[in-house]
Amino acid sequence: MTSMNLAAxxxxxxxxxxxxxxxxxxxxxxxxxxxxxxxxxxLGWSWSQIAAELGVSKQAVHQKHGSHxxxxxxxx
Amino acid sequence: MHEMFERFTESSRAVLxxxxxxxxxxxxxxxxxxxxxxxxxEGREDTAGKPLRDCGVTAATIRQQLPxxxxxxxxxxDPVALRAIGIDFEGVRATVEETFGPGxxxxxxxxxxxxxxxxxxxxxPEAKRSLEQALRVTLELHQRTIVPGHLLLGLxxxxxxxxxxxIEQSGTTVVAVSAAVLAGLSNG
Numbered sequence: 001m002t003s004m005n006l007a008a009x010x011x012x013x014x015x016x017x018x019x020x021x022x023x024x025x026x027x028x029x030x031x032x033x034x035x036x037x038x039x040x041x042x043l044g045w046s047w048s049q050i051a052a053e054l055g056v057s058k059q060a061v062h063q064k065h066g067s068h069x070x071x072x073x074x075x076x
Numbered sequence: 077m078h079e080m081f082e083r084f085t086e087s088s089r090a091v092l093x094x095x096x097x098x099x100x101x102x103x104x105x106x107x108x109x110x111x112x113x114x115x116x117x118e119g120r121e122d123t124a125g126k127p128l129r130d131c132g133v134t135a136a137t138i139r140q141q142l143p144x145x146x147x148x149x150x151x152x153x154d155p156v157a158l159r160a161i162g163i164d165f166e167g168v169r170a171t172v173e174e175t176f177g178p179g180x181x182x183x184x185x186x187x188x189x190x191x192x193x194x195x196x197x198x199x200x201p202e203a204k205r206s207l208e209q210a211l212r213v214t215l216e217l218h219q220r221t222i223v224p225g226h227l228l229l230g231l232x233x234x235x236x237x238x239x240x241x242x243i244e245q246s247g248t249t250v251v252a253v254s255a256a257v258l259a260g261l262s263n264g
Contacts, residue, residue: 017156017157017160020157021161023151023154024165025163027153027186028153028168030188031184032184034184034187035176035181035184064187
């Protein structure tokens with residue numbers, strides 16, 4: 001509850017809060033990307049299909065996520 | 077800054093590692109003067125740790141004066157900040173868990189290539205100034221390497237209110253600690 005009040009008090013006109021929000025969004029976007037990409041691969045999507053939806057090149061998405069897919073199932 | 081760190085002895089590096097560990101432990105996104113003072117007091121060495129202990133300043137008393145920061149460390153998601161721009165992080169998390177299972181978001185990796193700037197815990201401007209002062213003191217004493225005693229003198233020279241208060245709370249003064257440190261350094 002206190003944290004809610006803090007947010008209301010500080011407001012989004014405080015640069016510190018705004019900047020933390022930006023950093024949080026980036027982090028959140030990255031984590032969502034990993035989840036979605038791994039799941040799409042599990043469902044049999046090609047790198048080209050994934051890249052098209054993300055709006056990046058096939059090479060970029062493969063380089064970033066390629067080596068991780070498949071590892072996570074047996075790992076934590 | 078770089079050439080300064082080359083002059084650091086092992087124990088001086090250890091002071092900054094302690095300072096950084098404490099900053100991280102307390103959830104602070106930067107290393108401040110009190111974190112460095114803590115590092116000096118924590119070290120089991122003769123140039124800073126001993127004079128501090130002799131004057132009654134301990135790592136424990138300095139630590140007591142450092143509040144825990146309630147914000148998540150930089151680089152982590154801050155739900156409060158997100159709420160301030162109208163994003164309901166708990167809602168996002170709940171939706172993600174519907175598809176990916178409980179705890180999926182916490183476990184999801186961030187696959188950005190880590191850069192130096194993302195990892196480093198920065199010094200506050202005041203902490204940086206104390207390091208500059210430490211180098212100054214070292215040169216003034218015609219000594220080559222920066223030992224913890226120099227780091228401590230650098231802090232004491234700032235006339236920083238927080239540092240003074242931390243020392244006075246232990247029943248001594250900045251002047252007394254400075255004298256003890258200098259006496260130790262000139263014996264060395």
